[in-house]
Amino acid sequence: MMVESASETIRSAPSGQNGVGSLSGQADGGSGGGAGAAGTAGGGVGRDSAAGADSNGEMSPADLLHFQQQQALQVARQFLLQQASGLSSPGNNDSKQSASAVQVPVSVAMMSPQMLTPQQMQQILSPPQLQALLQQQQALMLQQLQEYYKKQQEQLHLQLLTQQQAGKQQPKEALGNKQLAFQQQLLQMQQLQQQHLLNLQRQGLVSLQPNQASGPLQALPQAAVCPTDLPQLWKGEGAPGQPPEDSVKQEGLDLTGTATTATSFAAPPKVSPPLSHHTLPNGQPTVLTPRRDSSSHEETPGSHPLYGHGECKWPGCETLCEDLGQFIKHLNTEHALDDRSTAQCRVQMQVVQQLEIQLAKESERLQAMMAHLHMRPSEPKPFSQPVTVSAADSFPDGLVHPPTSAAAPVTPLRPPGLGSASLHSGGPARRRSSDKFCSPISSELAQNHEFYKNADVRPPFTYASLIRQAILETPDRQLTLNEIYNWFTRMFAYFRRNTATWKNAVRHNLSLHKCFVRVENVKGAVWTVDEREYQKRRPPKMTGSPTLVKNMISGLSYGALNASYQAALAESSFPLLNSPGMLNPGSASSLLPLSHDDVGAPGEPLPSNGSSSPPRLSPPQYSHQVQVKEEPAEAEEDRRPGPALGPPNPSTTGPAEDRDLEEELPGEELS
DNA sequence: GACTCTATAAACAATT
DNA sequence: GAATTGTTTATAGAGT
Numbered sequence: 001m002m003v004e005s006a007s008e009t010i011r012s013a014p015s016g017q018n019g020v021g022s023l024s025g026q027a028d029g030g031s032g033g034g035a036g037a038a039g040t041a042g043g044g045v046g047r048d049s050a051a052g053a054d055s056n057g058e059m060s061p062a063d064l065l066h067f068q069q070q071q072a073l074q075v076a077r078q079f080l081l082q083q084a085s086g087l088s089s090p091g092n093n094d095s096k097q098s099a100s101a102v103q104v105p106v107s108v109a110m111m112s113p114q115m116l117t118p119q120q121m122q123q124i125l126s127p128p129q130l131q132a133l134l135q136q137q138q139a140l141m142l143q144q145l146q147e148y149y150k151k152q153q154e155q156l157h158l159q160l161l162t163q164q165q166a167g168k169q170q171p172k173e174a175l176g177n178k179q180l181a182f183q184q185q186l187l188q189m190q191q192l193q194q195q196h197l198l199n200l201q202r203q204g205l206v207s208l209q210p211n212q213a214s215g216p217l218q219a220l221p222q223a224a225v226c227p228t229d230l231p232q233l234w235k236g237e238g239a240p241g242q243p244p245e246d247s248v249k250q251e252g253l254d255l256t257g258t259a260t261t262a263t264s265f266a267a268p269p270k271v272s273p274p275l276s277h278h279t280l281p282n283g284q285p286t287v288l289t290p291r292r293d294s295s296s297h298e299e300t301p302g303s304h305p306l307y308g309h310g311e312c313k314w315p316g317c318e319t320l321c322e323d324l325g326q327f328i329k330h331l332n333t334e335h336a337l338d339d340r341s342t343a344q345c346r347v348q349m350q351v352v353q354q355l356e357i358q359l360a361k362e363s364e365r366l367q368a369m370m371a372h373l374h375m376r377p378s379e380p381k382p383f384s385q386p387v388t389v390s391a392a393d394s395f396p397d398g399l400v401h402p403p404t405s406a407a408a409p410v411t412p413l414r415p416p417g418l419g420s421a422s423l424h425s426g427g428p429a430r431r432r433s434s435d436k437f438c439s440p441i442s443s444e445l446a447q448n449h450e451f452y453k454n455a456d457v458r459p460p461f462t463y464a465s466l467i468r469q470a471i472l473e474t475p476d477r478q479l480t481l482n483e484i485y486n487w488f489t490r491m492f493a494y495f496r497r498n499t500a501t502w503k504n505a506v507r508h509n510l511s512l513h514k515c516f517v518r519v520e521n522v523k524g525a526v527w528t529v530d531e532r533e534y535q536k537r538r539p540p541k542m543t544g545s546p547t548l549v550k551n552m553i554s555g556l557s558y559g560a561l562n563a564s565y566q567a568a569l570a571e572s573s574f575p576l577l578n579s580p581g582m583l584n585p586g587s588a589s590s591l592l593p594l595s596h597d598d599v600g601a602p603g604e605p606l607p608s609n610g611s612s613s614p615p616r617l618s619p620p621q622y623s624h625q626v627q628v629k630e631e632p633a634e635a636e637e638d639r640r641p642g643p644a645l646g647p648p649n650p651s652t653t654g655p656a657e658d659r660d661l662e663e664e665l666p667g668e669e670l671s
Numbered sequence: 672g673a674c675t676c677t678a679t680a681a682a683c684a685a686t687t
Numbered sequence: 688g689a690a691t692t693g694t695t696t697a698t699a700g701a702g703t
């Protein structure tokens with residue numbers, strides 16, 4: 001036996017500390033970030049009107065100018081919106097520019113993404129459809145953009161000239177005002193373009209060499225800030241330091257002047273190897289911080305964010321590449337800036353957006369939790385008050401949890417127990433934590449229900465307390481063995497994995513502890529809890545010992561910490577929390593006044609279970625007992641001098657109930 | 672160190 | 688006969 005047990009002990013050590021369980025990925029249908037950011041601009045502006053910019057002959061030069069400016073802005077906004085919600089790749093279709101394509105279909109294509117969120121788009125459209133749509137949009141937009149910018153530029157030049165000529169005859173102020181207004185609008189346009197560029201860059205969709213990045217992105221802001229540069233911009237002279245123009249032209253987008261900035265996003269035909277697209281401009285939303293950090297980290301020479309462990313990290317690729325050079329070749333050939341890559345990027349974008357949203361939510365929740373937890377400790381809680389813990393209230397079952405009060409104190413203990421038990425030292429470590437506190441479980445579980453449900457952490461409760469909890473949670477206060485199993489697996493991720501041992505332990509506990517009473521039911525045997533017995537079995541010693549009291553006091557303060565928080569800490573890191581030292585605080589909790597309501601059971605030699613023959617009590621009765629007994633237990637604990645069976649305390653809260661129960665019990669049991 | 676509690680394992684019987 | 692359920696025994700770790 002020794003050998004066996006030894007080996008078993010080793011085996012028993014909780015093996016799968018796989019850490020926190022899966023995050024329930026709630027896809028909150030958050031709208032795409034990029035689109036949302038730019039979405040304020042009048043997205044609904046019809047393209048038709050913009051297209052009609054040509055027919056402006058009858059208007060006065062000033063009106064015409066104004067009108068055109070407005071249209072230009074609208075179109076630009078629309079375009080940027082479109083870009084924000086979907087990627088545009090200058091790709092293939094650059095060369096094909098048919099005037100017809102600029103017509104209505106374009107507006108439809110452009111509008112659709114605005115109407116739908118990226119998520120909706122994804123849901124509605126299949127990947128091929130999505131890709132096709134993207135292609136169409138890209139082609140159309142590019143054509144439209146090119147044409148538009150050309151026209152716009154020509155017109156602007158003409159109008160500027162005419163205005164300047166006319167301006168000589170007009171009051172300089174009037175002209176100046178119009179020019180200013182125009183400049184402002186142009187600036188707005190440029191800013192929108194910048195914004196868009198930044199978005200694309202941030203998403204890694206546009207790669208810019210360091211110098212490139214500093215080109216358009218920085219030049220523009222400067223231009224915007226510096227009025228003196230504006231005239232030059234209008235004239236198409238370009239702001240000083242706009243290197244990317246060349247690349248833009250190469251791509252077939254012969255946009256000049258102000259247009260350069262807009263086209264810059266289309267500039268890089270391919271992902272440049274050294275990819276500096278991580279070099280994000282300042283002022284980016286902090287939400288992205290994590291990603292950025294990692295990316296920046298990856299920027300070190302010889303590495304690539306899309307390259308790791310010898311394979312391409314491009315979504316769905318995983319092509320093996322021996323070295324970075326090979327990878328870069330692969331990247332440039334297989335993942336060039338084409339429709340497919342663009343679509344994949346878009347999907348990835350949405351994934352990231354979702355995650356960011358999720359992260360933001362979780363962070364917010366964490367902060368709230370932390371804030372809440374920090375508050376608690378500070379709250380002065382009288383010794384006995386801890387008991388009042390709210391946990392009880394939250395208890396799902398709505399059971400009378402007298403223990404709740406008692407339970408509260410318990411909470412503090414739990415963490416320690418949890419740490420030791422769940423993580424390293426197999427089972428034993430956790431053992432008593434729960435019991436000592438009587439039934440902390442209800443509150444503890446109520447508070448950390450989700451945690452235990454999802455995290456593969458062994459609950460810091462004894463089997464007995466868990467079984468009891470399972471039974472008490474049911475309306476009838478009775479469960480079959482199988483139902484108990486189910487409760488375990490339902491409530492604790494831990495028990496979903498390690499089946500073999502714990503089921504045996506459950507059966508063992510059911511049989512071993514007198515507090516669990518087997519009742520023959522119509523549908524078979526069910527298990528109920530004899531609360532009195534349950535309370536009895538607590539070590540009487542603890543209640544009275546001075547050390548316990550000390551512990552309690554210390555434990556209370558310590559216990560203030562939220563159980564879940566501690567549990568989380570324990571789980572995540574652990575070893576530290578597992579150390580025995582950490583446990584001490586918990587032990588304090590034991591102090592609680594624990595409810596030994598048993599007290600209540602005044603002289604009852606409670607037969608309840610003790611009898612070898614399973615008492616067959618009517619389930620209902622038992623349930624009743626359970627409720628009553630629990631409550632008294634907590635309240636009374638303090639008083640109880642010693643061992644469980646001490647004289648019942650008269651003054652305990654809910655004594656009446658206890659007594660009733662007790663009175664009833666004997667009778668029942670006897671039967 | 673003794674006692675107690677708990678966890679774990681295992682054997683066995685009874686029941687389904 | 689297999690699986691499940693229930694009982695019992697043994698052992699070891701941990702806390703008091």
